[in-house]
Amino acid sequence: MPAYDYRCNSCGRKSTLFYKSYKDYDAATAAQSSACPHCGSHDLTRVINRVTIAKPGRNYSSMNSQEMLSVLEGGNSREVGDMFHEVGGDAAASDPAFGEITDRLRKGDAPEKIDRDLGGTTTE
Ligand SMILES: [Zn+2]
Numbered sequence: 081m082p083a084y085d086y087r088c089n090s091c092g093r094k095s096t097l098f099y100k101s102y103k104d105y106d107a108a109t110a111a112q113s114s115a116c117p118h119c120g121s122h123d124l125t126r127v128i129n130r131v132t133i134a135k136p137g138r139n140y141s142s143m144n145s146q147e148m149l150s151v152l153e154g155g156n157s158r159e160v161g162d163m164f165h166e167v168g169g170d171a172a173a174s175d176p177a178f179g180e181i182t183d184r185l186r187k188g189d190a191p192e193k194i195d196r197d198l199g200g201t202t203t204e
Pocket residue numbers: 088089090091092093116117118119120121
């Protein structure tokens with residue numbers, strides 16, 4: 081379940097909003113229907129947090145799927161890119177799209193943007 085942190089521009093409080101799927105998140109973002117749970121304002125700014133802190137030299141290949149998911153949902157592109165790079169070394173070499181995604185993540189591109197550019201290869 082995707083979860084994103086927001087700061088409310090109306091009351092200034094931070095909150096975490098949960099979405100059933102990335103589709104729901106996209107729809108809510110497009111319609112600006114996400115609301116501050118404190119004051120109900122729709123004037124929200126997404127905050128990128130390092131939800132999962134990667135220690136230097138973290139061994140991604142030994143992570144379980146739940147930990148990987150938390151890195152993905154942490155929204156830190158470089159971290160996700162590093163994880164892909166480490167976990168999917170062979171896949172990246174044989175699949176140009178995978179390699180491109182990994183490269184762009186490591187350069188700091190937003191996963192959502194890459195996903196859109198590549199025609200939505202990431203699904204729930
Ligand atoms: Zn508010």
